[in-house]
Amino acid sequence: MSHVSKIELEINDLETLEAACASLGLQFVRNQKTYTWYGEYMGDTPLPEDFSANDLGKCDHAVRVPGATYEVGVVRKDGKYFLLWDFWRDGGLERALGPGAGKLKQAYAVERVKREARLKGYRVQQSKSVKGIRLVLSM
Amino acid sequence: MKQIIIDITEEGEVKIETRGFTGKSCVEESRFLKELLGKELARQLTAAYYQVDGKTCVKKHLPLCG
Numbered sequence: 197m198s199h200v201s202k203i204e205l206e207i208n209d210l211e212t213l214e215a216a217c218a219s220l221g222l223q224f225v226r227n228q229k230t231y232t233w234y235g236e237y238m239g240d241t242p243l244p245e246d247f248s249a250n251d252l253g254k255c256d257h258a259v260r261v262p263g264a265t266y267e268v269g270v271v272r273k274d275g276k277y278f279l280l281w282d283f284w285r286d287g288g289l290e291r292a293l294g295p296g297a298g299k300l301k302q303a304y305a306v307e308r309v310k311r312e313a314r315l316k317g318y319r320v321q322q323s324k325s326v327k328g329i330r331l332v333l334s335m
Numbered sequence: 336m337k338q339i340i341i342d343i344t345e346e347g348e349v350k351i352e353t354r355g356f357t358g359k360s361c362v363e364e365s366r367f368l369k370e371l372l373g374k375e376l377a378r379q380l381t382a383a384y385y386q387v388d389g390k391t392c393v394k395k396h397l398p399l400c401g
Contacts (some may be wrong), residue, residue, distance in 0.1 A: 199352075199353055199362065199365075199378055199379060200350065200351070200352045200353075200362050200378070200379045201350070201351045201352075201369065201375050201376075201377065201378045202348070202349070202363070202375070202376045202377045202378075203349040203368075203369060203372045203373050203374065203375055203376065204349055204373045204374045204375075204376050205347050205348075205349055205372055205373045206372065206373035206374065208371075213366075220359065220382050231391055239346070245386075263372055264342075265373060267354075294345050294346070295346065296346060296347065296349075296370055298344070298345050298346040298347040298399065299345055300345050300347075301342065301346075301347025302343050302346075304347075305341075305343045305347065305372060306343055308371050308372060309368060309372070309383055311366065312368075312371050313368075316367065318339075325342060327342060327344045327378070328342060328343050328344040328345050329343050330341070330342050330343075331340070331341040331343070332339075332341075333338065333339040333340075334336060334337065334338045335337055335340075
């Protein structure tokens with residue numbers, strides 16, 4: 197063993213996000229400029245960093261989730277993509293995607309690593325672990 | 336065998352572990368993954384990091400006084 201790193205995930209590739217949505221059975225809609233949410237910021241939860249209440253409801257692309265009435269907005273900012281969504285229970289997104297839309301972030305990370313690792317000539321093995329998904333890259 | 340192990344939780348947290356590398360090659364070899372996925376929050380080096388060509392390079396400081 198040589199070293200262990202913890203990474204804060206950033207979404208920076210739209211095609212991979214689209215593929216991650218497909219792997220979870222979600223519908224990625226390019227160029228949808230608004231996403232469905234409660235419609236009014238009530239001030240009872242913190243806003244995402246670098247976003248104001250006026251930004252909510254607007255997006256560059258959107259994700260439709262089967263069984264959920266609300267949608268996820270995908271917003272491009274400074275070369276990265278941010279996920280904006282309303283986690284109010286009845287909207288159904290947290291039930292489908294987990295806290296913080298973690299399942300979508302997980303699927304994105306898995307896709308991103310698999311695609312790039314194969315391009316670099318690594319063999320990729322995927323398995324389920326206690327805490328989530330494990331990918332093992334070997335030459 | 337040289338391996339890079341990536342654990343991704345359902346909360347979207349990512350942990351990267353390198354195995355079988357010696358010296359700083361592990362950092363170089365896994366750099367592309369960090370650049371792909373985001374920012375490195377923390378790094379924990381292990382004993383193999385300090386090895387050069389399979390030989391352990393350890394500096395010892397002996398207490399000479401007291």
